Amino acid sequence: MSDATNPYDASHIQVLEGCEAMRKRPGMYVGSTTERGLHQMVFDLAGRAVNEVLAGRASSVDVTLMPDGGVRVTDDGPGIPIEGNDGGPGLEEFLTRMYPGTLPCGRHAVAMSLFGIGPCVTNALSSRLTAEVRREGVLWFQEYARGVALTPPTADGQTNGSGTTISFWPDTDIFGTAECSFDVLSERFREVAFLNHGLAVSLTDERPQAGPRSVRFQYPGGVRELVTLLDAEAAPPVHPDVIGFECDEPGMAGTVEVALRWSGSHDDRVRGYANSEPTPEGGTHVAGFRDGVVAAINSYARKSRLLAEAGPALGADQIGQGLTAVVSVKLDHPEFSGSTRGKLGGGTSVHAGMEGAVVEHLGIWLEEHPEQAAAIVGRIGQGAGRH
Template identity: 45%
Template sequence: MAETGNPSQSANGHEYTASHIQVLETHEAIRRRPGMYIGSTGERGLHQMVYEVVLYAVDEHLAGHADAIDVTLTSDGCVRVTDNGRGVPVEVKEPGGKSAVERELTEPSFGSGPHTGYRVSGGLNGVGLCVVNALSNRLTAEVHRDGHRWTQAYEKGIPVTLLTRNEETDQHGTTIAFWPDADIFETTHLSFAALSERLQELAFLNGGLTISLTDERPERPVRYHHTDGLRAYVDRLKPYPPSLVHSPAIAFESENQDETISVQAAMQWNTWSQGEFRSFANGTRTHEGGMHEQGFRTALTDVVNHYARRQGHLSANDEDITATAVQEGLTAVISVKLAHPVFEGATRTKLGNLDAGAYVHEVVSQHLTDWLHRHPHEATAILRRILNTAI
């Protein structure tokens, strides 16, 4: 990262020289402009630090190598995240070079995934751990891999110890413990409620993954594990008292032939509430939507109208049912995972991948159409609910 001197001086010509250019080390650049990387230095940015480390562990789960993540908030302000994956690689490629652990914690890759080469990555496109390290007063990495326990310590993004090989072990996995820097953040107090909500969300999005959260300030452990995935998520989001048009929720998933995009979706109509819709991309909530949402909503409206006309609920002269009527009373969750996500803005709240929108439209059209034909009684009840809204 480079910064320049006063622009007015450069306008005078000879006063602007190479001496005005300041080259910052990666950790210095991150510490100087933290909002560019985690959105803010308030509570939102503080919690994003935790999510970045957790999402790195989720990547191990998505790669098929981890099924448990433990998050602990300690009494001295530390956040400790442990997974039972393979462990971050520890080898050094060149003589005298950095270990793979140190590269993960100090070098941003800005690629489609971290240095360890995940096909799908949920963090900040390869810079997550690097950012967390730079914005922490202290950070320790403990890796169980290659028959030993390995450790290394950092301060404000700078290694203060070498990667050390310790005793032999047959365990595997990674533990990242960090203390957010009070000189960077407006507060270093983490909300148990906010973390609990987000971690449960990740458990819904990644069926079969167990995520535990323990707060030692005082102690209050919770554990999340949902084998039913998004269908369980929809069940949690449904209004109370429930008044369902059909049960269970419609759920399906699919992955494209190139294995670059996968889609999971679940939806359920109820009779009285307005409903709720949530979308995610690589585990991150896309509050502003994006192409995957657009593909879902368009396909949903198209399928309902096509089915209604084929079943005689709409005549040739009737206008199409509106998207608003179709979505009234619908609780739905859609989650896409992409090898090459394109997010709009540093806070990653809107997905811009055109191919994601097209694939979601294709998947929803195929699977929802098939479900409606295989469940005619439930389909009729859904259409009746929608048509009553449209009147």
Template identity: 55%
Template sequence: MSEDRTYSADSIVVFEGLEAVRKRPGMYIGSTGERGLHSAVFQAASTAMDEIIVGRGSRVEVTVSADGGVRVADDGPGIPFEAEGDAGEPGLEGRLTEIRAGRGRGYTIHSFGLSLAIVNALSGRLIAEVRRDGRRRVQEYVRGVAVAPPADAGPADDTGTVITFWPDPDIFQTTEFSFSVLAERFRELAWLNPGLDVSLVDERRTPERPSARFHFPDGVSALVAFLDEQVSAPVHSDIISFEQDDRQISGRIEIALRWRDSGPECVRGFANSVPARGGGTHVFGFRDGVAAAVNAYARARGLLAAMDPDLGAEQVCEALTAVVSVKLEYPEYGGCTRDQLGGAEVRPAVCEAVRRHLGGWLTGHPGVAAVIVGQIMARRL
């Protein structure tokens, strides 16, 4: 190797802060195409949605404006103007300029440690408005750099935060938002977080102004009902569901399921409200638990003889619609796309929870249980 191509520590280029985001945007939002563009909206909304989930607000309003921007407004307490708390929680400017990890237990939308600063870095322009402590303050940024300090804009008789941003055309391949893509994801988030109340309005198309509101108090059970509408009829009208906190995994397990009269297995897994398209330990644990509960019930009722082998998970889960959602304080992911949940402790924890809850439901509903198990047994013949 020639001397002029010698590699040394001096050859390493280190990008810091928002400069790193602008230099390598794909590392933070997945891509600079449509996927990344919409990810920026969800990231901007995640802080507002977190406030609703922990009970510090009641609604989030997302508006795609006629000039190509997106406005996210909530009625939470408002981002603090200054850093506060023993842990040094950042104030307004800190939230918009510091790349920080997730904020701990209870905040279920932040899955990969992103922040409002990511959105700010990738915006040609961003305006933050905060109403808090009886005052209203506004600050503007251009490509992640503050134009001026937060300005006092007068008194406020309510609280909340409004983030309005315009994606930087120098970063994104397209800056045209899709109402349907935004609606699909916000609907999904509302299913997974029953406390959420999200409205979406598109001001680009007049006079129609497409709009939608997403609020599902029944949570993942409502998602199972929706998925069943797309396929065959259910065997039983009731959706079996439960949720519980679990210290073993430092998180929460939320599950809903129902058998249909025919068709393939339809099990949707989510980790911290993000689709786990590659499955993972929570989905494996769910299938283990369903098989264990059904086999235990079948043997207790004499439907399986002592010499008969157990029903396999593939057989038990055929024609089953289910949603398996876990919200973990410290999630682990596998695969380069992080779409598969890891964590060895998750599988047995979910398995035991499903085995216990489903087993209790089958015992308490012997008539329906007989139909379900009978259908499963018939496939064995």
């Protein structure tokens, strides 16, 4: 077909911006127009509240699934500024404009948004959204329809407390009859609470006819408690204590938190996380962890004469049998491999930092707990056919 019969030039290119673009191609911003996309809308909104707690400006986050299909997210922080300050967006800008790069990031923040764009996505894909801000003694209110403000932020009386409550109703023209899953949301919020032991998140479901159900996630023990949970259905543990440590690693510009324990199971259950995001495909942090465990176990076994000095070293597969571990890094500048962010990159610095931390801290623990250490090495040796 010739250009004359099918002309196409720059005038045919349709440029979509902001709310219009998000509503035209919603899957690009929340991953799907099914239940999965609804969950991402909740996470996009809840991420701001979670980071208010981690920054010390709030104490808790409350998420409620309402009977009419809406979702309400509340925190008790200082409240979103009505007007922008210190270079940050005000309420209306925050809810209507893409702000990649201005959301909290780095080791001290949880990235729950797919692309760091912010709650404007949730607003654009909702038939209705309301914002209530309790700030400096004043209650402010604003309402939106499909991402467009119906009124400016309006003072609506006085208030004693502070915080932000945002409620949204997903647009059924986009998501049809899809509904949020209490169980899926629970799993993710519980995971984030394990990985950030200063965090408290409550999730309430007001939809069941039998009455509301509610759960609260707060784990002072951090990832050690997650290892205990993962081990609950496994064979009895080889040693009673969950081994755990947390430390700064300047070489990788971040922090390391690890917890592990061996059981009588033959399974290897190692979960990796980077900046509180799961990395099911592993990456440099998980590889460094495994190499560090192998080095620490072999070093201790030879030094304690639990392994013949001239004999072969215990291999990674042998050491991994029955191992349950949570490997979490929080980096100032995380580098993920692939668009799904399921694998952490970061080169040799992350691998070396994790490996060195595991060798040091696991080695110290083994030295300080000789009876449990002997049980671990004995279990590994037994699994490798040694007696």
